[in-house]
Each structure stands twice: as C-alpha cells, then as structure tokens.
Amino acid sequence: MAWKCLFIAVVVILWKTGTSTGSSNYTVTEWSAWGTCLDVLGTGNNTGQQSRIRTCIDQMGQNVTWNTCNCSCPSEENQICIIPDSFNYTVSAWSSWSGCRDVHGGKKKTGEQIRYRSCLNESGENVTFSACDCSCSNEDIKICYLPVDGAWSDWGEWVCRNNSYQRFRTCTEPKPAHGGEECYGVSREEDLAMFVDGEWSSWTNYSSCSVSMGHGVRHKTRNCNNPKPCGLLAEPCQGTNYTEIECEEFPPCLQGSVFGGNYNTTDDPLVLYSSANIEIYPKTIIACSHLKPSQIWTLYTVDEASNTETLMVNTTQSAFPILRGEYPQGLYRLYVIKYYYREIYGFVEGFMYFRLQLPPPNVFIQGGSGRMTNPGVTRIDAWSKSYDLTLGSGHRDNMKFLWSCLEFPTNSLSMLMSFILPESFAFLSNVTSSKISWDFIEKLSERCENHLKLFPIQNQVFFNDTYVYKHINLQNVSSPESCTESSAVINGTVISIENPCAVDKLLGAEAYLLLRDNTGNSFIQDILTQKDNVMTVKTDTENVLPVLKLAENISSSDISTVENDFLPNMTDLNRYTRYLSQAFAELNSLLDIVPTQNITIKHLQLIDEQLDLITQKATKLVKLNITGMKFWESQVNKLVFKMMENNNCNSFTVTSPGFAEVYTDPNLPSQAVGYFVTVKASIFGAENTYQQKIQIIFPTSVPDIIME
Structure with missing residues (x-):
C-alpha cells in the first residue's frame, strides 16, 4: 500500500504520567491510545487530526472530574x-435496530428506533465515515411503538365458583403491549371462610292438571338459587322443591266432585251407624238431561294397623246401599266412577272414607233429670232403662258405666235444674285437654296476615269506567273483549294463546299460591271443624259458669275474667272463622266453576269482590288476642278442675254395674245440699251420657216443689 510520506511534527510538552497531583488521594492516568484520524480541519485533502486523553481517578480507580x-x-x-x-x-452492514426510544417526552405512544453502519479500513477498524467517500448515510431511523407495561385492574366482586367465594382481576389496566412487562402477582383470590346459605326462589305457578279427565295432580316447583348455597360452611335450602295438589277435570255432561271433596282422608271419615239402613248418592251434577249415566261402586275395607285395603263388593246401582248389620264395624273406602259412554262423553270418579260403628247406647237414670229425696242413702239406677240401640230394649250385654258426682250447698231443685254441667266438664279426665287446635288457629291467623300483605285494603281502581278492581292486576288486559282464548299461525303451525284473564296470570306466583292454599277443601274443612270446636268450648263455658259461681272456692275475679275476656273473644273467633270459611269456599267455587278458557271480566269482578271480602274478615281475625284466649281456656279448665276436686261427692259409691248410691247426713249443719250425678254408658266404643240432679229435702227446709 502506498502511503504519502509527509509527516508534520508537532512538538508538545509532555508531562510525566502516572504522577501524583497536589492532592494525595487522586492520580492522573496514563495517556490513552491515539484515536482515529479524522478530517476535522475541513481542508478536503488527506490531512486530519487524531486525539488522546487521560483522566483523574480516586484511590478506588474510579473516574472523577479532572x-x-x-x-x-x-x-x-x-x-x-x-x-x-x-x-x-x-x-x-447495518447494525441491529436499537430499542424504541421515547423522543417526545412521554407525550406520544410512538418513539424511534435507530441503526448504524460504519466505514472500515482493511483491518476492519472503524474510521471516519467520510473516509469511505459514500453518498449514503451512516444511520437509519424508523417510527416504533413504545413498550407498555401491564397493570392490574381493581378486584371484582366476590362470586361463587366451584362452591367457594372467589374474586378476580385482569392485567388490562393497561394490557402489556409491544414487549412491555406482564403484571406481577395473582389474578384470583379465594376466601374459604366466606359462605352464604341457600334460599328458595318463589314457587312457580301450578301446572295444568295431569289428566284431561278425572282425578290428577297439579304441581309447582321452586329452586334453591335465591341465592344458591355457596361455601364449605353453607347450608342447603330446607324443605322440598316440589309440591302438588289434587285436581279434577270434568267432562261436558258431568260437573262437580262425586263426594264434594269431603271425607277423603282416613283421619276425617264420615261416621255411619250400623243400626240403620243407609244409601249413599254421588253429588255430581248431570248437565245433559237427555243422557242417562252409569256408575260402578267399589267398596274396600281398610286395615288401619297396616294401612292396607281389601276388596269387599262391586255394584252398579244408582246409590250404594248399606243395610243394617250387613257390614262389620270398621273403616271403609268407597270408590265410584260415574260415566256416560266413556270414550264419548267421559267420566267423573271419586272416593270417600266412612267409619261404620254402633250407635251410642240409650242411657237413662230412674227418676229422670231431676228429683227430690230425703237425707240418708239415695239409690241411683242407670241399669233398668239403659240398653243397646242395635239390639233393642233390655239388651245391656257388654255395656260399661262410668260415674261422676258433684255436690253443692243448695235447697232449691229449680235452681239446681237450671244449671248445666257440660259433658266435657263432667269427668276429670276430660278437663285437661282442649277441643280447640290452637296451632291451627295460629296458622289461620298467619295466613290471614299473609293475605293482607298480598291483598291489602286498597282504593278502588276502575277499569273501562264499569268494573271495580282492588286486587287483580289488569295491566295486560286491554279490554273486556280480550278475555278470550285465541290462536295464531306461526310458520304454518297453529299456536294456542291462553286467555289473558286467567287468574294465575293476573296474580303473582306468591299470591296465587296463597289463594289456592286457602281455598283448598281440606283447609276449609279444618276451619269449619275448629269453628265448631270454638262454639262447643264457648257454649260449655257459658253453661258451666253458674256452677262455678255456686262453688265456694272460685273467686269473683276469676269469674270476671271468663265473662269479660274469654267469652267475648271466643264469640268473635267463632264469628270470623265462620265468615272466612264461607268466603274461602265461595272463592273456591269461583276459581273452579269456570274453565280457564272461559273466564271473563265479569267473572274476575266476582273474584275481586270475594278477595275484598276476605281482606275485611282477615283484618278482624288478626286483631284477636289468640294467645290470650289460649291462656284463658286453660284457666277455665283449671277452675273447673278445682271445682270438681273440691265439690266431689265424698259419700258417693258405685254398688254394681249401672247402680250407685250417695249418702246424706240427716244432721248436716247447712240443711242444704244438692247433687249432680252423671253416668256415661259405652258399648264397643259408642258412648252416651245422662245427668240427674238430686235435691235433698231436710225436715226443716222449705224446698221448691218439682214433680219427678
């Protein structure tokens, strides 16, 4: 290689290197090698300049300022x-692209990337780029996206996943992009201590009847998702998610249940006496007078211990006969199907339970209901005139007698005769239990409260300026004419459209459920049973009050509580249970008498009026002091029990079956005593009672004269 041999010497003063400076802690380094020869003079010829440097370092060898x-x-x-x-x-060749640099001070999402190339001598060393005499550039720049590091979003709400509570976050605030860093940490947290017990959803509406004719069921369901149970400690919903009620669909010519929905359980059978001839007729209404129906009766005996049935007899008579003495005592189930030609007109069917038992015996005490006698031994004869009604007069085989005797200080037979000692209070064993199911009364009150929540007293709402509605939502009923079942053709298929005025569509699921529960035949029958029991207790209490007043150990405050608190409330309870049972029964008829497809606005008006009537009566019943009545009844029983213990006849003796006697001391200081004698005769479980009042006449007393 040819080199031009012109050298220009530049004389410079060189300081000794590696020497100490004025500071003993710092040192000047040796000179670096000469750098590349660069054209810095701008002469355009081959003369250039090169440099070398030295630095100031500390004791650790680190560069510091010169x-x-x-x-x-x-x-x-x-x-x-x-x-x-x-x-x-x-x-x-070009170098690799540099990283994306922010050249806008963070004001833009884009930056720049740069790459370089250099001029190389024969030894591969970099020289000044101009030495290559190239018109090209030694650097290249392009636009790039700056890297974006990911960041977490906020934690979400706790949610139930796989039976545990979890929450989540995402690496999206922002997402990592263009080579940015991923989020650090976890995206899911779990809390094993958190839990929520399951709660039921509302019941669905009842389904349609499972049969098109005859007896079937309608069912409803609910789900354990309000909320679902979640967590290791969570409790599932309690109870069932399915329930059903009986239903009956009638053919065109036969309307109404065979037995009216009564006596359909073994707990509430119809009681029949075996001493009489009986015929049982179906209650079904024959709507087509030109046709004559047929029927098939089937009688089964019921074994109450094993709850099994045995076929007894089949018959096709118009009424089912039970002749005197034909069947033994016991529990029976009677089934009947009544039909026109079954394939054409359809049928109705039903069953009832009845208990066949002996009639109560005839029981009588010689002397009648009241008599007068002298002190000493008074003989009481309940044997001679009592007998088994099935067999007739004189038959007393297997008859048993139970006696009760109370004595009171009185010398007036007329006053004694005016007193009534109810059978429920005549024997101590009867006094301790209540005839009233207070649990049912409380349940009825609770249902009335629910009714008032769902069907409260409201202002009248007018529909088409004609009908008045308070409790039925007619928002989706455009006019009275819209209450008809219709159909539509969709994609060539005829689709049936239900009548929009169907009650289960106009009421919420909860309201319709309560309506059906309250109008069920069994519930209405339970109300009637308790209504009668309330009246019995009220009447018995009114009758025993004069006797309690006669007892010496009963205070006037106790009597006042019975007269002023217990009896008025019992009167109201009897009244409102009677009103409600009637209103529920009438509403039941309104709901069932018209098929769903035939419901009209006028029919809805009748239902709404009945709902309003029930609301009025329910308002009265929930205000009654049921807890107080329950307590007061127990107090009445305690008073009667106390009276019977203190007024028990000390000298009363049972001498033989059907005979007893009581002794009265002729020298009794008070010279006044009367007796209540009660006898209960029973035969094979059938019972009857008789009472006799006996006034003792002392020689010095002036008694009322009542002929025996």
Whole structure:
C-alpha cells in the first residue's frame, strides 16, 4: 500500500504520567491510545487530526472530574495525521435496530428506533465515515411503538365458583403491549371462610292438571338459587322443591266432585251407624238431561294397623246401599266412577272414607233429670232403662258405666235444674285437654296476615269506567273483549294463546299460591271443624259458669275474667272463622266453576269482590288476642278442675254395674245440699251420657216443689 510520506511534527510538552497531583488521594492516568484520524480541519485533502486523553481517578480507580486532581497539565492532546485514501475502505452492514426510544417526552405512544453502519479500513477498524467517500448515510431511523407495561385492574366482586367465594382481576389496566412487562402477582383470590346459605326462589305457578279427565295432580316447583348455597360452611335450602295438589277435570255432561271433596282422608271419615239402613248418592251434577249415566261402586275395607285395603263388593246401582248389620264395624273406602259412554262423553270418579260403628247406647237414670229425696242413702239406677240401640230394649250385654258426682250447698231443685254441667266438664279426665287446635288457629291467623300483605285494603281502581278492581292486576288486559282464548299461525303451525284473564296470570306466583292454599277443601274443612270446636268450648263455658259461681272456692275475679275476656273473644273467633270459611269456599267455587278458557271480566269482578271480602274478615281475625284466649281456656279448665276436686261427692259409691248410691247426713249443719250425678254408658266404643240432679229435702227446709 502506498502511503504519502509527509509527516508534520508537532512538538508538545509532555508531562510525566502516572504522577501524583497536589492532592494525595487522586492520580492522573496514563495517556490513552491515539484515536482515529479524522478530517476535522475541513481542508478536503488527506490531512486530519487524531486525539488522546487521560483522566483523574480516586484511590478506588474510579473516574472523577479532572479538576479534582488539581493538576495544571492538560487532559487531552491532539496531533496532525494523514487520512488514508478512500478506495481502501468499505461500508459495513447495518447494525441491529436499537430499542424504541421515547423522543417526545412521554407525550406520544410512538418513539424511534435507530441503526448504524460504519466505514472500515482493511483491518476492519472503524474510521471516519467520510473516509469511505459514500453518498449514503451512516444511520437509519424508523417510527416504533413504545413498550407498555401491564397493570392490574381493581378486584371484582366476590362470586361463587366451584362452591367457594372467589374474586378476580385482569392485567388490562393497561394490557402489556409491544414487549412491555406482564403484571406481577395473582389474578384470583379465594376466601374459604366466606359462605352464604341457600334460599328458595318463589314457587312457580301450578301446572295444568295431569289428566284431561278425572282425578290428577297439579304441581309447582321452586329452586334453591335465591341465592344458591355457596361455601364449605353453607347450608342447603330446607324443605322440598316440589309440591302438588289434587285436581279434577270434568267432562261436558258431568260437573262437580262425586263426594264434594269431603271425607277423603282416613283421619276425617264420615261416621255411619250400623243400626240403620243407609244409601249413599254421588253429588255430581248431570248437565245433559237427555243422557242417562252409569256408575260402578267399589267398596274396600281398610286395615288401619297396616294401612292396607281389601276388596269387599262391586255394584252398579244408582246409590250404594248399606243395610243394617250387613257390614262389620270398621273403616271403609268407597270408590265410584260415574260415566256416560266413556270414550264419548267421559267420566267423573271419586272416593270417600266412612267409619261404620254402633250407635251410642240409650242411657237413662230412674227418676229422670231431676228429683227430690230425703237425707240418708239415695239409690241411683242407670241399669233398668239403659240398653243397646242395635239390639233393642233390655239388651245391656257388654255395656260399661262410668260415674261422676258433684255436690253443692243448695235447697232449691229449680235452681239446681237450671244449671248445666257440660259433658266435657263432667269427668276429670276430660278437663285437661282442649277441643280447640290452637296451632291451627295460629296458622289461620298467619295466613290471614299473609293475605293482607298480598291483598291489602286498597282504593278502588276502575277499569273501562264499569268494573271495580282492588286486587287483580289488569295491566295486560286491554279490554273486556280480550278475555278470550285465541290462536295464531306461526310458520304454518297453529299456536294456542291462553286467555289473558286467567287468574294465575293476573296474580303473582306468591299470591296465587296463597289463594289456592286457602281455598283448598281440606283447609276449609279444618276451619269449619275448629269453628265448631270454638262454639262447643264457648257454649260449655257459658253453661258451666253458674256452677262455678255456686262453688265456694272460685273467686269473683276469676269469674270476671271468663265473662269479660274469654267469652267475648271466643264469640268473635267463632264469628270470623265462620265468615272466612264461607268466603274461602265461595272463592273456591269461583276459581273452579269456570274453565280457564272461559273466564271473563265479569267473572274476575266476582273474584275481586270475594278477595275484598276476605281482606275485611282477615283484618278482624288478626286483631284477636289468640294467645290470650289460649291462656284463658286453660284457666277455665283449671277452675273447673278445682271445682270438681273440691265439690266431689265424698259419700258417693258405685254398688254394681249401672247402680250407685250417695249418702246424706240427716244432721248436716247447712240443711242444704244438692247433687249432680252423671253416668256415661259405652258399648264397643259408642258412648252416651245422662245427668240427674238430686235435691235433698231436710225436715226443716222449705224446698221448691218439682214433680219427678
């Protein structure tokens, strides 16, 4: 290689290197090697300049500022050099792109990437780029997206996943992009201590009847999802998710249940006496007078211990006969199907339970209901005139007698005769239990409260300026004419559209459920049973009050509580249970008498009026002091029990079956005593009672005269 041999010597003063400076802690380094010869003079010829440097370092060998060494020597020196010819140099390949740099101070999402190339001599060393005499650039710049590091979103709400409570977050605030860092940490948290017990959803509406004719069931369901149970400690919903009620669909010519929905359980059978001839007729209404129906009766005996049935007899008579003495005592189930030609007109069917038992015996005490006698031994004869009604007069085989006797200080038979000692209070064993099911009364009150929540007293709402509604939502009923079942053709298929005025569509699921529960035949029958029991207890209490007043150990305050608190409330309870049973029964008829497809606005008006009537009566019943009545009844029983213990006849003796006697001391100081004698005769479980009042006449007393 040819080199031009012109050298220009530049004389410079060189300081001794590696020497200490004015500061003992800092040192000047040796000179670096000479750098590349660069055309810095701008002469355009091959003469250039190259440089070398030295630095100030501390004891650790770290560079510090030049002034720290406190040296008057220079840190850099230059010399003239010869720039080689360009044809001996080449341009290198481009370097890799640099990272994306932010050149806008964070104001933009984009930055720049840069790459370089250099001029190389024959030894591969970098020289000044101009030495390659290239018109190209030694750097290249392009636009790039700056890297975005990911960041977490906020934690979400706790949600139930796989039976545990979890919450989540996402790496989206922002998402990592263009080579940015991923989020650090977890995206899911779990709390094993958190739990929620399951709660039921509302019941669905009842389904349609499972049969098109005859007896079937309608069912409803609910789900354990309000909320679902979640968590290791969570409790599932309690109870069942399915319930059903009986239903009956009638053919066109036969309407109404065979037995009216009564006596359909073994707990509430119809009681029949075996001493009489009986015929049982179906209650079904024959709507087509030109046709004559047929029927098939089937009688089964019921074994109450095993709850099994045995077929007794089949018959096709119009009424089912039970002749005197034909069947033994016991529980029976009677089934009947009544039909026109079954395939054409359809049928109705039903069953009832009845208990066949002996009639109560005839029981009588010689002397009648009241008599007078002298002190000493008074004989009481309940044997001679009592007998088994099935067999007739004189038959007393297997008859048993139970006696009760109370004595009171009185010398007036007329006053004694005016007193009534109810059978429920005549024997101590009867006094401790209540005839009233207070649990049912409380259940009825609770249902009335629910009724008032769902069907409250409201202002009248007018529909088409004609009908008045308070409790039925007619928002989706555009006009009275819209209450008809219709159909539509969709994609060539005829689709039936239900009558929009169907009650289960106009009421909410909860309201319709309560309506059906309250109007069920069994519930209405339970109300009637308790209504009768309330009246019995009320009447018995009114009858026993004069006897309680006669007892010496009963205080006037006790009597006042019975008269002023217990009896008025019992009167109201009897009244409102009677009203409600009637209103529920009438509403039941309104709901069932018209098929769903035939319901009209007028029919809805009748239902709404009945709902309003029930609301009025329910308002009265929930205000009654049921807890107080329950307590007061127990107090009445305690008073009667106390009276019977203190007024028990001490000298009363049962001498033989059906005979008893009582002794009265002729020297009794009070010279006044009367007796209540009660006898209960029973035969094979059938019972009857008789009472006799006996007034003792002392020689010095002036009694009322009542002929025996």
